[in-house]
Amino acid sequence: PTIYAVTPTYTRPAQKAELTRLSHLFMLLPHLHWIIVEDANATSPLVTGLLERAGLEKRSTQLNIKTPPEFKLQGKDPNWIKPRGVEQRNLALTWLRNNVDTDRHSIVFFMDDDNSYSTELFAEMSKIERGRVGVWPVGLVGGLMVERPYLSEDQKQVIGFNAAWRPERPFPIDMAAFAISMDLFIRNPQALFSYEVQRGYQESEILRHLTTREKLQPLANACRDVLVWHTRTEKTKLTAEEALLKQGKRSDGGMEV
Numbered sequence: 001p002t003i004y005a006v007t008p009t010y011t012r013p014a015q016k017a018e019l020t021r022l023s024h025l026f027m028l029l030p031h032l033h034w035i036i037v038e039d040a041n042a043t044s045p046l047v048t049g050l051l052e053r054a055g056l057e058k059r060s061t062q063l064n065i066k067t068p069p070e071f072k073l074q075g076k077d078p079n080w081i082k083p084r085g086v087e088q089r090n091l092a093l094t095w096l097r098n099n100v101d102t103d104r105h106s107i108v109f110f111m112d113d114d115n116s117y118s119t120e121l122f123a124e125m126s127k128i129e130r131g132r133v134g135v136w137p138v139g140l141v142g143g144l145m146v147e148r149p150y151l152s153e154d155q156k157q158v159i160g161f162n163a164a165w166r167p168e169r170p171f172p173i174d175m176a177a178f179a180i181s182m183d184l185f186i187r188n189p190q191a192l193f194s195y196e197v198q199r200g201y202q203e204s205e206i207l208r209h210l211t212t213r214e215k216l217q218p219l220a221n222a223c224r225d226v227l228v229w230h231t232r233t234e235k236t237k238l239t240a241e242e243a244l245l246k247q248g249k250r251s252d253g254g255m256e257v
C-alpha cells in the first residue's frame with residue numbers, strides 16, 4: 001500500500017536541517033507519499049527546493065495553511081497549552097479525502113518534522129489491514145524511555161498502555177505511535193483534529209472517531225521494538241547573529257541555511 005505521511009512544518013532556524021533528515025528517509029522508501037503542510041500564508045522556496053533536490057516532486061504534495069493567531073502558542077496560557085499542527089493536518093485530511101483512490105488500500109501517518117524515524121517503521125506500517133489502526137511503541141516520550149501498548153497473551157489485542165502522563169486519556173499514546181487505514185477516514189468524514197481539546201488529547205480526538213482499543217492492530221514485533229523516537233531539537237541560540245543584525249550585517253547573506 002501507499003503510505004501518506006502528513007508533516008506540518010513551520011519556519012524556524014532548524015527547519016531545513018529537520019526536513020533534510022526527513023527527505024533522505026523518503027529517498028529510501030519508494031512507497032511513501034509526503035504531504036508537507038507549511039504553517040504559513042504561502043508555500044516556501046525552501047520546501048519546494050528541498051523536495052526537488054530529493055527527487056520527490058512526483059510523490060509529494062506541498063500545501064500551506066497558517067494557524068490562526070488566536071491559536072498560535074504564546075507561553076501565556078497557564079494550563080491550556082495550544083495544540084500544534086491542527087490546521088495543517090486537517091487540510092491534509094481534506095486533500096486525502098479528495099485525492100486518494102479509495103479502491104486501493106492506503107495508509108495515513110502523522111509525521112512530525114522533528115522526530116527520528118527508522119525505515120523499519122514503514123515496513124511495519126505496510127502491514128496495517130483495511131479498516132484498522134496500527135500501533136507500536138515510541139521512544140523518549142511522555143517522561144518515559146518508551147511508551148508502549150500492553151498486549152493480550154496471544155499478542156493479537158491491545159489491552160492497555162503504560163503511559164505515565166495522563167493515562168486516563170482514551171488513547172494515551174503519541175501521534176508517532178499509530179497509522180491509519182485510509183478507508184476509515186472515508187467512512188468517518190467527521191474525523192478531524194480540533195482546538196477544543198485538552199492538552200495531550202489530540203491523538204485521542206482523532207482516534208475516537210475511527211477505532212476502539214480492541215480493534216487496534218499491534219505491530220513492531222508485538223510492540224517490543226522501538227522504531228521511532230520523539231526527539232526534540234533544542235532551540236537555536238543566535239545571540240551573535242542578533243548582534244550582527246543590529247550592525248546591519250548577517251552571516252547568511254544570500255544563503256539558505
Ligand code: UGA
Nearest residue numbers: 007008009010039083084085088112113114174175200232
Ligand atoms: C507532540 C506530538 O508529538 C505532536 O504530534 C502534537 O501535535 C503535539 O505534541 C501537540 O500536543 O500538539 P511536540 O514535539 O510537542 O509534539 O510538538 P512539535 O514537534 O513542536 O509540533 C508538532 C508538529 O507541528 C511539527 O511537525 C511542527 O513542525 C508543527 N508545528 C509546530 C507547526 O506546524 N506550527 C507551529 O507553530 C508549531
Ligand code: MN
Nearest residue numbers: 112114115232
Ligand atoms: Mn516534536
